[in-house]
Amino acid sequence: MNLPFAENYKIKMVEPIYRSTREQRVQWIADANYNLFNLSSDKVFIDLLTDSGTGAMSDRQWAAIMTGDESYAGSSSYYHLKEKIQTIFGFEHFLPTHQGRAAENVLFSVLLKEGDLVPGNSHFDTTKGHIEYRKAKAIDCTIDEAFDTDSTFPFKGNVDLAKLEKVFKLQPQKNIPAMIMTITCNSSGGQPVSMANLKAVKEMATEYGVPVIFDSARFAENAWFIQQREEGYSTKTIKEIVKEMFTYADAMTMSSKKDGAVNIGGFMAMRNIDWYDKASTFNIMYEGFVTYGGMAGRDMNALAVGLDEVTTNDFLDTRIKQVQYLGNKLMEYGIPIQQPIGGHAVFVDAKKFLPYVPKEEYIAQTLAIILYLEAGVRGVEVGTLLADRDPETNDNRYPKLEFLRLAIPRRTYSNNHMDVVAAGLKNIFEIRDEIRTGLLIRKEAAIMRHFTVLLEKVKS
Missing domain, CATH: 3.40.640.10 (Type I PLP-dependent aspartate aminotransferase-like (Major domain))
Known part of the structure; x- marks a missing residue:
């Protein structure tokens, strides 16, 4: 048989991560005003907020x-x-x-x-x-x-x-x-x-x-x-x-x-x-x-x-194939993502995932919060919050795409972690028709608001 793909590195040091309960996460995200940037890292099990500066060095x-x-x-x-x-x-x-x-x-x-x-x-x-x-x-x-x-x-x-x-x-x-x-x-x-x-x-x-x-x-x-x-x-x-x-x-x-x-x-x-x-x-x-x-x-x-x-295939093959592993898992579950799978992250199409949440209630951010509650996974919204307001009209800009981005740090997580992410999204996808409301802004900065915005849940 053909030998399966394996990472081209071995692990020399490990860092413990805390597996929290859903009850804890419900309180923590409320305290963070439903902004995942406001969470301290010890309250996150798998952190896919960004691949920027979060990888492991050689x-x-x-x-x-x-x-x-x-x-x-x-x-x-x-x-x-x-x-x-x-x-x-x-x-x-x-x-x-x-x-x-x-x-x-x-x-x-x-x-x-x-x-x-x-x-x-x-x-x-x-x-x-x-x-x-x-x-x-x-x-x-x-x-x-x-x-x-x-x-x-x-x-x-x-x-x-x-x-x-x-x-x-x-x-x-x-x-x-x-x-x-x-x-x-x-x-x-x-x-x-x-x-x-x-x-x-x-x-x-x-x-x-x-x-x-x-x-x-x-x-x-x-x-x-x-x-x-x-x-x-x-x-x-x-x-x-x-x-x-x-x-x-x-x-x-x-x-x-x-x-x-x-x-x-x-x-x-x-x-x-x-x-x-x-x-x-x-x-x-x-x-x-x-x-x-x-x-x-x-x-x-x-x-x-x-x-x-x-700038070698030794590095890039391993890095990008892990991203593809997660993307392929999500597609197996019928979860809509940006295809073909990108290089550093899997981008979940939040509009297709949560079709009943109004665009004014920040669809991708809503999905990001629900994923955190479900599995302790922190992703990031790439959608209306990130698009900011039009500097001339001060109206929300509604981009064509509303993404939940799952950015994978380099040489940091195993594919077992990717399985947890995929299972969390699968669980949410199975009850997606029940999710009808999202979030509203309480306070926002004039520019690049998504980093510091304070949100609250829409009352159903």
């Missing part, structure tokens, strides 16, 4: 931490990371930051002004937040297939070139400082962008004089999907595919807490020396000196090793 990364250089300026750890970024991505200039949204803050401080348009493929929440905070506008140019969760189109993160060109023609280039490609595209379900689309977008953007920036948090997973799904790439290594991908970018931002396989850190990298010089000033103001930028030397060392490890 022995090589921990060894690299011990040789970190904590010099304020000119740290050797900075130069190790700089060399690795240049080798993997091909960018000469880079600035470290404490995480990805900090890189966005610094770079957008250089590029964006009020009234600008920034097209892209389903901007992530922090990206859109930084754009709208500067009174600019993010425009979604994702292909229509991304919004059909039953479609198995292999590259649902792709940009629709006709939509993009329409934006380019809408205003002069001076009002479109950049377009952003998110790889993989988190908001559309962890969906990849094809190499052909990256190339075509870059060619069109160059024609209109618009720079291309990659939001690169899950770049390695994107490369894996290109290798597995796109003609002409099956024999290429992940590093070869990554190198080509970034030839179609003028700059990148990176949350290293995802495909850097570290617990903290980020960076931006670019070809334009003028951008680098201006960004350096903002980096010093917001983050730290240009050779540490809010990162400890030990963390830069761990990141350099992490970037090398994640």
Whole structure:
């Protein structure tokens, strides 16, 4: 018989997690005002809130931490990371930051002004937040297939070139400082962008004089999907595919807490020396000196090793196949998810799961709360709460997709844990017709409200 698939690592250390009762969870989530971000981690059994900074580092990364250089300026750890970024991505200039949204803050401080348009493929929440905070506008140019969760189109993160060109023609280039490609595209379900689309977008953007920036948090997973799904790439290594991908970018931002396989850190990298010089000033103001930028030397060392490890099939095969394991279990149970299964998370289609909960009562957040009560599993809403209010009308924005995202940390949980998640959702799915009410907002922030929002249950 064929040998079954197994993880390509062994466990050296374990961390206990507490198995709570439903009665405890009912009280805890009420005390947290029905916001899963407000729960302390000891009240969560399986934590799929995010894959950002929550994974387990390798022995090589921990060894690299011990040789970190904590010099304020000119740290050797900075130069190790700089060399690795240049080798993997091909960018000469880079600035470290404490995480990805900090890189966005610094770079957008250089590029964006009020009234600008920034097209892209389903901007992530922090990206859109930084754009709208500067009174600019993010425009979604994702292909229509991304919004059909039953479609198995292999590259649902792709940009629709006709939509993009329409934006380019809408205003002069001076009002479109950049377009952003998110790889993989988190908001559309962890969906990849094809190499052909990256190339075509870059060619069109160059024609209109618009720079291309990659939001690169899950770049390695994107490369894996290109290798597995796109003609002409099956024999290429992940590093070869990554190198080509970034030839179609003028700059990148990176949350290293995802495909850097570290617990903290980020960076931006670019070809334009003028951008680098201006960004350096903002980096010093917001983050730290240009050779540490809010990162400890030990963390830069761990990141350099992490970037090398994640750009291999040894790492990516194990990581993405666990995500697929959970997704396939849910589909076996008839649970509607975004297909094909994404790279870092399984996205449950909450509208189809809970068809009787009104959209005004936050369908995906309602499902997330019920899953926590059922199984002690913490996921996250990617739907109306995350979409925020329209900055002009102050009305709720109702996205085409309402997702419960189950983001799986790297090298952290076993497939037994995935079985618990699947069983919890199956139990809820069997009584879904009985769930008719959701949640209402008691208090919310003006921007990126989903992190701190206070909610209450709708009385039935």
